[in-house]
Amino acid sequence: xxxxxxxxxxxxxxxxxxxxxxxxxxxxxxxxxxxxxxxxxxxxxxxxxxxxxxxxxxxxxxxxxxxxxxxxxxxxxxxxxxxxxxxxxxxxxxxxxxxxxxxxxxxxxxxxxxxxxxxxxxxxxxxxxxxxxxxxxxxxxxxxxxxxxxxxxxxxxxxxxxxxxxxxxxxxxxxxxxxxxxxxxxxxxxxxxxxxxxxxxxxxxxxxxxxxxxxxxxxxxxxxxxxxxxxxxxxxxxxxxxxxxxxxxxxxxxxxxxxxxxxxxxxxxxxxxx
Numbered sequence: 001x002x003x004x005x006x007x008x009x010x011x012x013x014x015x016x017x018x019x020x021x022x023x024x025x026x027x028x029x030x031x032x033x034x035x036x037x038x039x040x041x042x043x044x045x046x047x048x049x050x051x052x053x054x055x056x057x058x059x060x061x062x063x064x065x066x067x068x069x070x071x072x073x074x075x076x077x078x079x080x081x082x083x084x085x086x087x088x089x090x091x092x093x094x095x096x097x098x099x100x101x102x103x104x105x106x107x108x109x110x111x112x113x114x115x116x117x118x119x120x121x122x123x124x125x126x127x128x129x130x131x132x133x134x135x136x137x138x139x140x141x142x143x144x145x146x147x148x149x150x151x152x153x154x155x156x157x158x159x160x161x162x163x164x165x166x167x168x169x170x171x172x173x174x175x176x177x178x179x180x181x182x183x184x185x186x187x188x189x190x191x192x193x194x195x196x197x198x199x200x201x202x203x204x205x206x207x208x209x210x211x212x213x214x215x216x217x218x219x220x221x222x223x224x225x226x227x228x229x230x231x232x233x234x235x236x237x238x239x240x241x242x243x244x245x246x247x248x249x250x251x252x253x254x255x256x257x258x259x260x261x262x263x264x265x266x267x268x269x270x271x272x273x274x
Contacts, residue, residue, distance in 0.1 A: 105220050106260040108133055110140075110158070117190045117250045122162040124148060126256065129156040139218035139259040145247030146170065146225045147256055149218050158258070164190050164250055171216050172225050172244075175209040177202055183210070183225060183244065190250050192229065198240040204228055210244050217261050 110132075114125035128134050130153045138150045140160050149168060152159040161168050164185050172195055173180035181198040195210060208228045214221040226244040 104262045106133070106262060107257040108260065109255060109257050110134070111255055112253050113157075115250070115253060116162070117164055120187055121167060122164040122250075123151070124160040124162055124253070124256075126158040126160060126258070127156070128258065129154045129158055131155050133260060134158045134258055135260070137218055138261075139212075139216075139223070140256050141219075141223055141259065142248055142253055142256045144224070144249065146212060146219065146223055147248050147250070147253060150258065160256075162250065163193065163246065163248070170219075170225070171213045172210050173213050174198075174202060174204055174228070175211050175222075177204075180213045180215065181240075181242075191246060193226065193244050193246055194232075195242040195244050196239070198242065200238055200240055202240060204231075204240075204242065206230065210242075217263075219259060220261070223259075 108128060110126040110128040112124055113127050114123075116122045116124075124140070124147065126134070126140075134150060134153050136150055136153055140147045140150060146163055148160040148162040148165070150158050151161040163170070166185055166187055168184065170183045171180055172183040179199045179202050181195045183193055183195045185193045206228055210225045210227060212219040212221060212223040212225060224247050226246040229243040229245045232241040232243065
């Protein structure tokens, strides 16, 4: 307390000047309209600036609230998108059984859940099994061309022997040509396969399309396989070997259709009876 009194006595002239200045301003403003208007304008400006600063602070926190609400709304939209995707997936599954009544083939859409391309013997795994009508020896293709043939089947999954597997040989021919050969993968580049045992009388050009034949119960005739890249000389002068660039991109396969020949069982029963 004593120190406070000493402070006031030590700075007495300053406090006297401050008090007199405040009293003078009050008297000046009260008795002079012009000065009062200037003072009020300045006070309003200061007050307005304070209000504006306060409003900016409130707006900032308001934006945080709006941002939080927007994030919640985005989350709701993402959930809605997922729900719509689920509905579309169910619709695709409903539409996945398509029966070709003319050629008597049925096509079942399946999704690839596992796939290999860098092994000597490659396989794919599909998310459909015998409960979905998938059976052994059914052909498999995507929107580009032949992929392989079903090898094993469980209730909900199917193992497909890939065209990139030397153990799979496929009957194939040049489009619009009756002569056919044996198509297989030589274990090298996954983009190419070999079409062997074509008669030398077959006319072809680079870029000609290669398709499946009717000699296999796994595929209908005319399913695209690839196109001619080049020919090879062989020891047998009676036959040709062609390098075929495959249409299917085995490194990016996602969806395929499994081909069910509705007459396959009857045809196979006749063959086995021989």
